[in-house]
Amino acid sequence: MIAKRFLLLALLVIPTWALALPHVLIIESYHPENSWDREYIQGIKSKLDGMAELSFFSLDTKRLPTDDHLNQATLAFRFMHEVNPELVILGDDAALALMGPKLARMKMPTVFLGINADPTRYFENGKLPSTLTGVLERPQYKSSFALINELLPKARRILVLLDQERTSPILRDEIAAVADARVHVQIVTSFEDWKNKVTQAPEQYDAILLGPYQALLDMEQNNVDAQQVIHWTYHNSKIPLFGFWDFQIGREAALGGAVITGFEQGAVAGAMAKAQLQLPQQTQAVRPSSPARIMLSRSQIERWKMTVPATLRNRVSWLP
Incomplete structure (x- = not known):
């Protein structure tokens, strides 16, 4: 009985921050109604539900004119500072192009998915920063x-x-x-x-x-x-x-x-994000696209x- 009371008291004095889940921000290049986005978000959730608190921001680059994309990125950074995530997931090339370089300068741990281009092309020195990794998307x-x-x-x-x-x-x-x-x-x-x-x-x-x-x-x-x-x-x-x-x-x-499937892309990215949260100092290699x-x-x-x-x-x- 004494042991049980001691355990209960110990749990009561654990600070609330120690029980909080890490926060992950998912930034979509497109919009929540997009079929690809819906699928990869389900894939991410299959790995992070119960492991992290998730927030979302849509850049909406398929529906908004190109002239609005930089403003969307500004709003995304503003939202990121509000939610203060431990890690950011970027969905597709537009998000990596618009957000990746600044996230790298901020040393923000970042996982990308759905990247069709060589991801290094989005960075001035042609080299992927150590704080970024992810999974490529290559149609078969x-x-x-x-x-x-x-x-x-x-x-x-x-x-x-x-x-x-x-x-x-x-x-x-x-x-x-x-x-x-x-x-x-x-x-x-x-x-x-x-x-x-x-x-x-x-x-x-x-x-x-x-x-x-x-x-x-x-x-x-x-x-x-x-x-x-x-x-x-x-x-x-x-x-x-x-x-x-x-x-x-x-x-x-x-x-x-x-x-190729969005769910598989999201599941790989979600697993990489989970591993990064559990061991923040590790370096993960970029993953190839899943087979057809x-x-x-x-x-x-x-x-x-x-x-x-x-x-x-x-x-x-x-x-x-």
Whole structure:
């Protein structure tokens, strides 16, 4: 009984700060409704729920004009000083470009995810600061083209459509480095131009591979909702659609792809953040992108009357 009373008294005198969870600030390049953001945040939470208190700030760079991005970064830093985190997680290239250099100068422990470019390009000396690490995002181009070849062995040409988002020129150059002459990449600014490319595609192409489409503008220069884009594209494309990311695949979306997932990106970043909080002085190497996962929609395979080769079936994650 005396021992129990002593333990209870000991717990009562522990200062409240010792029981507080470490604070982690997650800064999104995009916006909370974005499918990619939703997925990677769930991945982060799978590793940090109960281990850290989480705060969020959205830079909203897909929907806001470029001229507003620096102001968004200023607001993000202001919010960061209010919540005073022990660690910051940066989602995607825009956040790393806008926030990374200043966070490095502040010596703020930082973990990034979803980075398409070489992360060192965002720092003046071309070297990643020791306080930053994270996981890269590399769409699986070769695996994507190989999948199309398996499902459409007679395909002659493939159109890759990208919006005007910051990472699209990076994706275009990476595709050009690995693709053959059958693959044609086009960066599109407006939703109207996107519609025209999709409508005219059957004249030259046998399949469309969808890149980012969350930064298309309408006639009034407003951002078009991504669900509207994929819904229109599904209903109006006369040739099969493929995607690089899992959220693009489904019953009324692309029929399949060799995809990477936001959840896996977030889970890796969350695990790295957790390890950094537990052992702050350690240095963690940048992680490569996760391997591709083959996803196909059963209803879409039926719609296009495709035959899935036996060699492919045991590698497929099936969706409705």
